[in-house]
Amino acid sequence: MSSSSPDDAQTPITTATYGSWKSPITADIVSGASKRLGGTTVDSRGRLVLLESRPNESGRGVLVLQGETPIDITPKDFAVRTLTQEYGGGAFQISSDDTLVFSNYKDQRLYKQHITDKDSSPKPITPDYGAPAVTYADGVFDSRFNRFVTVREDGRQDRSNPITTIVEVNLSGETLEEPKVLVSGNDFYAFPRLDPKCERLAWIEWSHPNMPWDKAELWVGYISESGKIDKRVCVAGCDPKYVESPTEPKWSSRGELFFVTDKKNGFWNIHKWIESTNELVSVYPLDGEFAKPLWVFGTNSYEIIECSEEKNIIACSYRQKGKSYLGIVDDSQGSCSLLDIALTDFDSITLGNQCLYVEGASAVLPPSVARVTLDQHKMKALSSEIVWSSSPDVLKYEAFFSVPELIEFPTEVPGQNAYAYFYPPTNPLYNASMEEKPPLLVKSHGGPTAESRGSLNLNIQYWTSRGWAFVDVNYGGSTGYGRDYRERLLRRWGIVDVDDCCGCAKYLVSSGKADVKRLCISGGSAGGYTTLAALAFRDVFKAGASLYGVADLKMLKEEGHKFESRYIDNLVGDEKDFYERSPINFVDKFSCPIILFQGLEDKVVTPDQSRKIYKALKEKGLPVALVEYEGEQHGFRKAENIKYTLEQQMVFFARVVGGFKVADDITPLRIDNFDP
Numbered sequence: 160m161s162s163s164s165p166d167d168a169q170t171p172i173t174t175a176t177y178g179s180w181k182s183p184i185t186a187d188i189v190s191g192a193s194k195r196l197g198g199t200t201v202d203s204r205g206r207l208v209l210l211e212s213r214p215n216e217s218g219r220g221v222l223v224l225q226g227e228t229p230i231d232i233t234p235k236d237f238a239v240r241t242l243t244q245e246y247g248g249g250a251f252q253i254s255s256d257d258t259l260v261f262s263n264y265k266d267q268r269l270y271k272q273h274i275t276d277k278d279s280s281p282k283p284i285t286p287d288y289g290a291p292a293v294t295y296a297d298g299v300f301d302s303r304f305n306r307f308v309t310v311r312e313d314g315r316q317d318r319s320n321p322i323t324t325i326v327e328v329n330l331s332g333e334t335l336e337e338p339k340v341l342v343s344g345n346d347f348y349a350f351p352r353l354d355p356k357c358e359r360l361a362w363i364e365w366s367h368p369n370m371p372w373d374k375a376e377l378w379v380g381y382i383s384e385s386g387k388i389d390k391r392v393c394v395a396g397c398d399p400k401y402v403e404s405p406t407e408p409k410w411s412s413r414g415e416l417f418f419v420t421d422k423k424n425g426f427w428n429i430h431k432w433i434e435s436t437n438e439l440v441s442v443y444p445l446d447g448e449f450a451k452p453l454w455v456f457g458t459n460s461y462e463i464i465e466c467s468e469e470k471n472i473i474a475c476s477y478r479q480k481g482k483s484y485l486g487i488v489d490d491s492q493g494s495c496s497l498l499d500i501a502l503t504d505f506d507s508i509t510l511g512n513q514c515l516y517v518e519g520a521s522a523v524l525p526p527s528v529a530r531v532t533l534d535q536h537k538m539k540a541l542s543s544e545i546v547w548s549s550s551p552d553v554l555k556y557e558a559f560f561s562v563p564e565l566i567e568f569p570t571e572v573p574g575q576n577a578y579a580y581f582y583p584p585t586n587p588l589y590n591a592s593m594e595e596k597p598p599l600l601v602k603s604h605g606g607p608t609a610e611s612r613g614s615l616n617l618n619i620q621y622w623t624s625r626g627w628a629f630v631d632v633n634y635g636g637s638t639g640y641g642r643d644y645r646e647r648l649l650r651r652w653g654i655v656d657v658d659d660c661c662g663c664a665k666y667l668v669s670s671g672k673a674d675v676k677r678l679c680i681s682g683g684s685a686g687g688y689t690t691l692a693a694l695a696f697r698d699v700f701k702a703g704a705s706l707y708g709v710a711d712l713k714m715l716k717e718e719g720h721k722f723e724s725r726y727i728d729n730l731v732g733d734e735k736d737f738y739e740r741s742p743i744n745f746v747d748k749f750s751c752p753i754i755l756f757q758g759l760e761d762k763v764v765t766p767d768q769s770r771k772i773y774k775a776l777k778e779k780g781l782p783v784a785l786v787e788y789e790g791e792q793h794g795f796r797k798a799e800n801i802k803y804t805l806e807q808q809m810v811f812f813a814r815v816v817g818g819f820k821v822a823d824d825i826t827p828l829r830i831d832n833f834d835p
Contacts, residue, residue, distance in 0.1 A: 218796025249457025758791030
């Protein structure tokens with residue numbers, strides 16, 4: 160379970176207990192090195208513009224114009240980020256004349272800036288309401304009426320139940336005007352997209368109790384001479400014979416509408432709308448996922464490279480059985496030509512000049528952007544190069560990287576399997592005795608409608624390079640495997656996910672890859688709930704870590720934000736289920752140490768959740784610790800907090816179940832009912 164460095168055969172290898180190995184991948188490197196990518200686009204000259212979140216600037220979002228010398232577009236007293244639906248996304252847009260509109264984090268107002276003018280400072284284009292009660296996301300420019308069409312979430316009347324609409328923001332006036340509503344009446348909206356002549360607007364909408372991946376609708380509205388929508392037609396999602404979740408509408412340069420839906424085969428496939436007959440045509444049918452669940456705004460899973468009466472050429476990425484593929488689809492041939500580049504796990508795609516900018520990663524490359532140059536027929540990749548990296552310095556640690564193995568394991572349901580990525584302990588300077596099995600950390604991802612991907616994650620490498628085995632579980636309910644797999648969790652959250660995480664751990668023990676006495680589990684948000692539920696209702700793990708996790712399902716339902724306020728109705732069931740699956744109601748069933756981490760500004764999982772379980776476990780006499788962070792929301796963005804969380808988890812597990820001392824010099828926090 161250890162590897163030797165290929166570069167230095169003479170390096171002495173030390174035999175030491177798993178978990179005690181010394182690694183150059185420190186918590187400082189993990190927390191400070193990784194910038195987050197918040198979206199990409201191109202300017203009028205085809206140059207790449209991207210949004211990066213910088214941990215060393217407290218997570219500030221900065222737009223950067225890429226080139227030989229990258230240039231920060233965002234002034235230092237601004238930060239690009241929207242809080243629409245809490246998770247944000249789609250926080251900026253650039254027009255064909257290089258006008259930038261972005262959402263500013265502090266006040267959540269929209270600002271306009273000209274990126275080609277060095278002296279251009281951002282000017283607000285939406286009113287100041289005195290507090291960031293109104294947010295905007297996922298906007299597009301309307302050149303016909305010189306306006307910005309965007310999703311607005313308006314919490315002025317009720318912060319807990321804001322009104323979501325599609326509005327127009329005037330770009331020509333010198334005075335600030337109240338945005339005018341274009342589309343309203345439903346609970347949620349996303350992806351407002353204008354055709355090339357700005358005569359038709361497509362959008363996605365959905366209503367409670369559905370999430371957008373459960374059931375949604377795609378509409379097209381026809382824009383009158385006055386700029387209002389005077390007629391509309393439902394393109395997808397309104398047929399009562401089918402349950403579908405259309406997403407990512409996009410107009411071609413010829414004015415044809417493309418989008419992704421899972422109508423017939425249960426997988427998100429690309430379709431084209433035949434407007435004259437209001438019919439849909441599947442562009443390339445496949446049991447693969449060409450889109451992701453709509454947790455954040457502004458995703459871009461495909462680009463229309465070329466369109467004509469004879470054919471459409473579309474760059475796309477898709478997921479199939481735990482693997483990512485990048486390809487070019489020719490709908491006239493019904494073919495998909497796969498592109499082979501250094502990245503193997505793909506996210507958004509942006510069309511440049513004779514090239515694609517592809518966001519992705521691989522088992523040895525951190526989240527990156529690759530420029531893929533296409534041949535004259537736009538069907539093959541001539542070359543590719545990494546033009547942006549979240550962690551450009553990490554490749555020097557490649558010898559310490561654990562490469563994931565995609566595993567398939569049996570579930571509690573006969574004939575059903577689930578999936579995970581297993582990372583063995585890897586360090587070229589160490590091995591362990593043949594008799595010892597490594598401690599195992601099981602990761603339960605958030606969502607729960609999300610997916611773990613087998614790409615380089617320094618958080619994981621922090622553990623494996625110190626002698627831990629690590630497994631990232633895609634339990635039933637995860638995305639990337641089609642609707643049927645995703646719906647395994649309906650009315651069974653807290654059962655299927657828990658069973659699959661426990662089953663995966665037991666599978667690895669029986670395979671000889673983990674020590675049954677040192678099984679630990681960790682997760683954030685919904686993954687934190689799975690962690691707490693596994694510790695309360697099963698007897699598999701010896702310790703756990705919950706990061707802003709759910710302890711009380713009823714409290715989550717009552718205090719949660721609008722976007723997810725009905726989410727768990729479908730995931731859990733009736734009032735009895737809510738009670739019986741809430742770990743807080745069964746403190747007597749907990750029997751092992753737990754550490755909790757919580758942001759004090761979290762509106763998704765409020766701090767009371769962590770405080771409630773902490774108090775109950777402390778009173779029961781179990782070893783427990785609670786860490787609270789000022790200024791953090793749902794997910795930690797500040798480098799110092801990312802570092803502290805990682806180090807304290809490691810030391811906590813080592814002290815309570817590991818049977819070893821960590822090599823790093825870390826001052827452990829106090830554990831109640833454990834330390835004197």
